[in-house]
Amino acid sequence: MAATLAFGALVIPRVAGAAPSSDALIAEVYGGGGNSGATLTQDFVELANRGSQPVSVDGWSVQYLSASPGPTSKWQVTKLAGGIAAGSRYLVAEAKGSGGTVALPTPDATGTISMSATAGTVALVTGSDALTCLTAADCAADSRVRDLVGFGGAVVREGTSAPAATNSTSVNRGAGLADTDDNGADFTAATPTPTGSGGGSGDPTPTPTPTPTETPTPGSVRIHDIQGTTRISPDGAKSVTNVPGIVTGVRATGSSRGFWFQDPQPDDDPRTSEGLFVFTGSSTPAVQPGDSVLVSGTVSEYYPGGAASGNQSVTELTKPKWTVLSSGNALPAPFALGPDTVPSAYAPDAAGGSIESSALQPSTYALDLFESLEGMRVRVDDAPVIAPANEYDELWVTTRPADHRSAHGGVIYSSYADPNSGRLEVTTLLPDSAHPFPQANVGDVLTGTTEGPLDYVSYGGYELQATSLGTLHDGGLTPEVTRKQKNKELAVATYNVENLAPSDAQSKFDRLANGVVHNLATPDIVALEEIQDNSGAVDDGTVAADVTLRKFVDAVVAAGGPRYRWREIDPVNDADGGQPGGNIRVAFLFNPDRVSFIDRPGGNSTTAVQVVKDHGKAGLSVSPGRVDPGNAAWTDSRKPLAGMFEFHGHRVIVVADHFNSKGGDQSLHSRFQPPARSSEVQRGQQATVVHGFLENLLKTDRKANVVVVGDFNDYQFSPALRTLTAGGVLHDLIADLPLAERYSYVYDGNSQVLDHILTSPRVSGGADYDVVHINAEFAGQTSDHDPQVVRLRPKG
Template identity: 60%
Template sequence: MASQSVTRLAALTVATACSAASLVVLGPPAHADSVRIHDIQGTTRISPYAGRQVADVPGIVTGVRDQGSSRGFWFQDPRPDADPATSEGVFVFTSSAPQVAVGDAVTVSGTVSEFVPGGTASGNQSLTEITRPTVTVVSHGNPVPAPVVVSARSVPRAYAPAGDADAGGSVNALPLRPGRYALDYYESLEGMNVQVADARVVGASDPYTELWVTVRPGENASPRGGTVYGSYEAQNTGRLQVQTLGEPAGFPAADVGDTLAGATTGPLDYNQFGGYTLVARTLGTLTAGGLARETTREQRRDELSVATYNVENLDPSDGTFAAHAEAIVRNLRSPDIVSLEEIQDDNGAVDDGTVTAGVTVGKLIDAIVAAGGPRYDWRSVDPLDKADGGEPGGNIRQAFLFDPRRVSFTDRPGGDAVTATGVVKARGKAALTHSPGRIDPANPAWRNSRKPLAGEFAFRGRTVFVIANHFASKGGDQGLTSAYQPPARSSETQRHLQATAVNTFVKEILAVEKNADVIALGDINDFEFSGTTRRLEAGGALWSAVRSLPPGERYSYVYQGNSQVLDQILVSPSIRRGGHLSYDSVHINAEFHDQISDHDPQVLRYRP
């Protein structure tokens, strides 16, 4: 996550700077006797005055942002029109700390701009701004226009209109229908003073002083207070990001299920990392929901327990080893086999050609012993330097931990970064040619991405094939609040190829041994209802066991207030048919502000 943090801050700075530098004047000034804020905002997402100068536009300042790279203020017309599609507020981009205060009556002259956070390639909607402003303060201490209350009643259930096919799926030119679509409703309030009351937290506070709330707490609710993303048609309209105009030190440390009691009030912004965002002048009081980290049950003597856990760029310099060990021992109850994702090399992000990870894994194993767990053994395959993506210099890979008191590993040497493991018949059963080994590492599907790690285990005399995966990330996908509806998911093209490669390998095992026990697991970076999962399951070779859980409990990750599945454990037909399968998504990270990873581990137990 560290590399993502740097990228995020850099992107915000560059995008904001570009918005100020690329403006042109296309026409003469439009004066205040004919132009007010609602005229500038218009009835679509694009201002009819974009690129034009406006003069002496009146309003009351409702919020001031005097820190960061996007400095400016919001102001709002106290004399609204009668059209619900036209916003009465707009952001004024000053680039330096603005010399106004909340409650000032001002007139603003400048150029109307449509700024796309993240750049046009992101697919994000644009934010209407007045840039290069000249601001005149007319008076001080005026009442701020009353906030529009955003509530379960006011937000439509339908999420967004279908984009105009003739415009590449864009919704920009479509007339806003705020009574019909949630995204149109939020757009009709862009820049205005809004309020949510007693809003439940559905996305924990993050290092950027952000959290997510919902104004529709009953919408696809999880038993733990979150909002579950269960299909591409259930985007969850009640979600809003919340930031603050106050000091970051005063931002609440909130977990999912907490509540911002009372009123949270401020301008409605649109940004690159969350879409529509309430930038609060006043925050509600945090009321704890009492969410506790989960603990799964211990496996029985005749049950094999297999877990997947993304430990988020773990390297020897991290201070999280004891916490991860405690999670594995206490919360996961020391699984027999643990597939670890995002194990970094022995010096982390130092880019000096190091690819070994014995120090990293050894430090975790020692911490597990210190926490009262077993002394795990481990297997992995070192990647080629800088070939598998992830944090530059980190050389992340998957690794198996296994408890040698309970399971044994079948070593067949020869597997390395570029050598593919295969499937042969030995004594009438399937066997790997290399264990541990990589699946088809030369396949273009794995370009700049982690290659699957396959291993052959034995439990109580039964062979179990385990395939550890970390598929390509969702980077580059358009967001749910995109200007293109439905949004494009370009990153899934590579994951589809990866899923097909894994599915083909599993079918090779099953072609040799029809009833072989095969488990494919890891950070799939895609949903249980996705095309990626369908390709993994193709032909009945695998089945995603997260579907054995009730729909409200199917999640391992929280993104923009949506609790969703990214981590999965898929099993072959023999395991599913056995009838003794138990699955648990163990919620210890994703819902909490003090998480040690952004993923929740998954545990499967079954009797071979």
């Protein structure tokens, strides 16, 4: 599972043209901004949410294609962030012309696309990679396309084309937001009416920071009244006036800008937060920490990732107006998070139901404590880093340093019953130019105080938005190096190389190769997961991966290793899941100086390998061969690859696996507790298929030397792994390690097991197994998985 992206799904995208949208869609498109005769100075795309729940557009995009695309035409992309409240609008400003007199209202996102005034195609996409489809049919088949509008006779459209627009008209879906998936029926040409989350339709002299018209004295509602004693505000959707507080932090980047403010006069109820976020869209608010403000606006519940993700909501004020009464005021003291204040229990058990309407119990559950502090200033002192810094300037610390520490200073996830309550994500509100984010590894420490408002985000849950970062103390973590196998020891390794494609930088190939040669000590057999086809994520029908594998093998030779040979089977195009167009698969590398591959012809993407009796031993009908590839358990997932090897006269059968990802599972910080793990149903089915194949193999030859390796995307205590090891067919070697060393992956601050090596009874005894920690704990990782290796002595 690469970077899994994937704990907790966003709102599920639909296939364009397949069904009308029930929530987020394109409401209006205007490409004449700034042209001769235009009133507005900019092009724009307006989105709308006609649903009853907020929709997150974090990571989504608006994309534009010319009306008559040619073979080399490219989609232009504007990235989105934030969300669209129920019944609200979201304005995307595009290129600005030299004409016009009226500026757009404050946009929620800004791009630079110069759209045609008369004809073109605009798509709302649940991702930010440029689309590659150039026909209506191909775009309808791309599941990333949430909505699409072709106007002015555009080739790419839903149904018939919407009418042409002009410099003074847009194409508009109308107040009813009809969506029949026929652009010609749904859109009309009309006067442009750009509207964003803050309302409005253009003003030649807009006020950047509007102030309320009410007398600037505090109103009757305080922040703790808005936050209430549960996760949902008792004042939801209500307008509030002149709520007092001190600004504690400002988010000045992205399209989810705004500020936090906190009441310096708290009530005496520990369940009610005294902090609140004020959402200003893509406009930077003109306030500073220490400003005393009165804020008016609408109380809203925003669900990062969308309500369908199962995530909790953030209570915030939208469509705000405020008055700054004074500046330079002292900030409210931060709440200290530590083992004395953060409970050891993580969340209340609602038998899978929602906990958001339950009264908070901050002294009993960590999730309840964090919710009672939502929007407030918090601090951690001398915080141990338990997950490395990532490309988004985020890292994880523990507020309970004595709990479940790994050998290198992370925290071990060893049971569904204990998700490790002390975990907390940290990011920064400080400008990177003056305060570079610390490139921390696991085992480092943020010494001193790290403090700032407590937020809630889609990936990670509660997150400290630091206005002050502790000083990084280097814990001295270095990549591990395993020992070299002895002459009569067969070394078998597994390594998820994270969507490796020829288009990746040579430095990635070199670093992966160096890991195989030096850190893994050149294993005899290496099972690779996530090998992409020769064109990578371009969905052009390519399935062969020989260029990818050759480039990797060449890098191994350059690093001082042997010239490995490989065996793999190309999948059916777009049938094995993973990154669209990438056609990821598992593959074997083997060192021909140490081990031979026993080829049996006939293996292909759809032919199932069978167990056969071969000279008194268990053999395979085809080698390499796929295990039951037609079974529904492998729908949109990688098929296991089985191969026969010979080592010092002994036959060894290796099965390489890459089970389906955890995409769609509810997060540990979900409002549903315990969270649903829907993806494990398919992994259970996959484990049953593999277990049945191996059970049959060992019935044929109980002395067979079998090694099962790969990225199983599941924990050693999961139902899938229990199925694989049922009846003693296989032994999971991770169980032989000390508890503090049982991990190969770090996610949401938890050091956990996703990759496994399992062995048959014949070779389990005396096997020397090692998880080689070179990636998952490091800020500069080459893959998000650590490889692992077993050294064993096959028997005749």
